Amino acid sequence: MKLFAPSAAPALDLVDIYGQAIPIGGTGRRTLLSFFRDAACPFCNFRIYELTHHHASLAALGLDIVAVFGSGQAEVLHFVARHPRPFRVAADPVGASHLRYGIERSFWRKLKAVVTRVPTLLRGLRIVGLAGLNTNNLLPADFLIDEDGRIVEAYYGSDAGDRIPLERVELFLARGLMRRGVPAGTTATAASTRPTGPVQSAG
Secondary structure (H helix, E strand, O other): OOOOOOEEOOOOOOEOOOOOEOOOOOOOOEEEEEEEOOOOOHHHHHHHHHHHHHHHHHHHOOEEEEEEEOOOHHHHHHHOOOOOOOOEEEEOOOOHHHHHOOOOEOHHHHHHHHHHOHHHHHHHHHHHHHHHHOOOOEOOEEEEEOOOOEEEEEEEOOOOOOOOOHHHHHHHHHHHHHHOOOOHHHHHHHHHOOOOOOOOOOO
């Protein structure tokens, strides 16, 4: 069943690929909890590239990123974490986390992404190779979770490559800064340091 905002983010019994526990909420920082398909998914790996590229500026605005893959640890280490990632990455091969957050499956919506997101598909295939042509039918989803562990926005991808736009993540962070009484100029200054690069806006 899909989750909706506002609601409490379900607790997850998760550890990252290095065995460290991953708390969701209650850390004093805001969280982007991203559910990915399998570790060889080309759309997923391009999104990981984006998040890695923009991590410094997002973290400066108070964001923690947690990426959960529906693959085993060995696959995640091989495809996703062969380069160091500045955020937490978890492997959930049985999909318990995906199930708890209402992540859907659809062959046809996977095919839709292959047909309509060719540039992103090709960029992702450059990262994972031909293994990216044999992936599961999980769909992506992103959840913006506040400092108190409450879901502020639930974004379920309409196809295998549809992710929450980074601009919406930045707005979520800006609202968090204002809630804590940080001057708006601080937000603008931090955001202006975000490196430029290829960005695939979702939806």
